Amino acid sequence: xxxxxxxxxxxxxxxxxxxxxxxxxxxxxxxxxxxxxxxxxxxxxxxxxxxxxxxxxxxxxxxxxxxxxxxxxxxxxxxxxxxxxxxxxxxxxxxxxxxxxxxxxxxxxxxxxxxxxxxxxxxxxxxxxxxxxxxxxxxxxxxxxxxxxxxxxxxxxxxxxxxxxxxxxxxxxxxxxxxxxxxxxxxxxxxxxxxxxxxxxxxxxxxxxxxxxxxxxxxxxxxxxxxxxxxxxxxxxxxxxxxxxxxxxxxxxxxxxxxxxxxxxxxxxxxxxxxxxxxxxxxxxxxxxxxxxxxxxxxxxxxxxxxxxxxxxxxxxxxxxxxxxxxxxxxxxxxxxxxxxxxxxxxxxxxxxxxxxxxxxxxxxxxxxxxxxxxxxxxxxxxxxxxxxxxxxxxxxxxxxxxxxxxxxxxxxxxxxxxxxxxxxxxxxxxxxxxxxxxxxxxxxxxxxxxxxxxxxxxxxxxxxxxxxxxxxxxxxxxxxxxxxxxxxxxxxxxx
RNA sequence: GGCCCGAUGGUCAAGUGGUCAAGACGGGGGCCUCUCACGCCCCAAUCGGGAGUUCGACUCUCCCUCGGGUCACCA
Numbered sequence: 001x002x003x004x005x006x007x008x009x010x011x012x013x014x015x016x017x018x019x020x021x022x023x024x025x026x027x028x029x030x031x032x033x034x035x036x037x038x039x040x041x042x043x044x045x046x047x048x049x050x051x052x053x054x055x056x057x058x059x060x061x062x063x064x065x066x067x068x069x070x071x072x073x074x075x076x077x078x079x080x081x082x083x084x085x086x087x088x089x090x091x092x093x094x095x096x097x098x099x100x101x102x103x104x105x106x107x108x109x110x111x112x113x114x115x116x117x118x119x120x121x122x123x124x125x126x127x128x129x130x131x132x133x134x135x136x137x138x139x140x141x142x143x144x145x146x147x148x149x150x151x152x153x154x155x156x157x158x159x160x161x162x163x164x165x166x167x168x169x170x171x172x173x174x175x176x177x178x179x180x181x182x183x184x185x186x187x188x189x190x191x192x193x194x195x196x197x198x199x200x201x202x203x204x205x206x207x208x209x210x211x212x213x214x215x216x217x218x219x220x221x222x223x224x225x226x227x228x229x230x231x232x233x234x235x236x237x238x239x240x241x242x243x244x245x246x247x248x249x250x251x252x253x254x255x256x257x258x259x260x261x262x263x264x265x266x267x268x269x270x271x272x273x274x275x276x277x278x279x280x281x282x283x284x285x286x287x288x289x290x291x292x293x294x295x296x297x298x299x300x301x302x303x304x305x306x307x308x309x310x311x312x313x314x315x316x317x318x319x320x321x322x323x324x325x326x327x328x329x330x331x332x333x334x335x336x337x338x339x340x341x342x343x344x345x346x347x348x349x350x351x352x353x354x355x356x357x358x359x360x361x362x363x364x365x366x367x368x369x370x371x372x373x374x375x376x377x378x379x380x381x382x383x384x385x386x387x388x389x390x391x392x393x394x395x396x397x398x399x400x401x402x403x404x405x406x407x408x409x410x411x412x413x414x415x416x417x418x419x420x421x422x423x424x425x426x427x428x429x430x431x432x433x434x435x436x437x438x439x440x441x442x443x444x445x446x447x448x449x450x451x452x453x454x455x456x457x458x459x460x461x462x463x464x465x466x467x468x469x470x471x472x473x474x475x476x477x478x479x480x481x482x483x484x485x486x487x488x489x490x491x492x493x494x495x496x
Numbered sequence: 497g498g499c500c501c502g503a504u505g506g507u508c509a510a511g512u513g514g515u516c517a518a519g520a521c522g523g524g525g526g527c528c529u530c531u532c533a534c535g536c537c538c539c540a541a542u543c544g545g546g547a548g549u550u551c552g553a554c555u556c557u558c559c560c561u562c563g564g565g566u567c568a569c570c571a
Contacts, residue, residue: 026571058571126569162569180501189499189567197569204571228500228566251502252564263563291508294520298509302519321509323502324564331508331521341534377533387532404531440530455530463531471530 002108002115010105013094015216019051022217023077023084024208026058027069030268031076031275033327034223034253037292040311041250041320042221043082044293047312054215055087057098058208060201076275080289081308086215094215099207106202109210109240110163110195118239119195120144121151121161126198141192163196165206165232175234177227177247178219179320185231193232205229209236212245221248224324248317251296254326263326272327282355282382283332287339291332296325305338337379348375355384360392369478373470390463391478394487397464399494407452414457415495420447421458422488431481436473461491 023039025031031039046053055077057070070088077084086092096102113119122143143151144166155161167190174184195206202210212220227249237244254263255272266272273281278288286307293311294304298319306314340348349371356367356374370388378384389395402414409417424443428435444454459472462484468475476484 183500185500191567194569203569225565295508300510304520326507328507328521334521452530459531467532473530
């Protein structure tokens, strides 16, 4: 029997007035980009309206518990700046915020529904998979017509059962979604879904409605995969006589499958990147957040770069897209590069140093100076080590590198140039960019050749690489006088 | 398969009856230049198809096609 007083007490705790949204993940240990986007939109709706953002953990599936999974959620939300006002860790007026800690209550609400004829006990036992036959129609549930007396008696006798929602058989149900508009479904299409499982725990669908109501959620934001369940939720709200929240269904995030070339939904199973994978891969959190915000939502103007507070300021449901969006790693990379370029040189140097040190162990090389060469040429941090390894030690290289058409260089000419510039550099009174640049351009002028004809061979000799971050002068300064001269002599020996 | 939803360049998208159909990524070309990158300039590329409604459809309606979702004691 439902404890009327307890239910009334719960009702009395529901906050009124003001927007309240919630992110309600199930702890799977994996926060993929689609989840992150849902969390972000949910947070943005709340913050835009000056409302509350709540975190609730939906862990009613005892068979799928994953250790540490909740931590991934906390960590991701925190790093992304999606702070919550209420949740398992910070508490709040309508707790607890973990569904398994609320277990008793769902059953009571289900009993209310049974009493009022909106639900019934079903003693049929688990349905085995029938998909193989291709037949999805299960027909009417025999328990639906069972008398209350028999149902009560069997329940009292300890027989195992589930509680199912009793769907109307006639007419249709229309609900409203903020992004999709009105959606109508024939009631006969609706299955008598399970509300309470035989283990006594509620299904996601039921717990969701109860919790959203008891927590005073005004905007229910979730993935579009729940769109087809929405009429059932609506019927539940009506059965209880509760106010229906604003539904906001977000289309899914797709990814282009490597093998088939087709778009498909992102999933852990296919190894699609989670938030943490992206960070691991050298992406910056604000860039990821910015990109994800624009994946399936458009602010309308031409601007694309927005900070989180700016997003909260301008976020508007009007721009939310109805169709699925394909996650584009190239565009994310572009956003990341934009964010890297926008960093202060100091911040960039600090962030880049560990990556530089992965390949440059030589203590004589100053990572800050290397970083300065890198900032405009880095799209993501993980590509740094391979770009700068030549600073650590001159790699073995092919003399053919000295041949460059555009710079009008070849092997004999390069040898001559190196021989000519070696004494000049040995005699340089100072070893800084200004001095070296002046010295080398004068040398080029004296020899009546283009700057590139001097610079190119020098850069090759200094780096052993066809492509380098920074030019000959910059590299020489990072390497220092002794090492630079040593590498030039090495180049002369190689070409001789 | 039933039901629900969707459809503007390769991708993200603006657009809500009258536009030479924005912009961005990616692609191509050029400039700058001590390689590469940055930066700047230019180019190619889109309204899935067919019927209507209308003086006029990317915009409205219907059909087709295609795409997505869903049909669990999973969330």
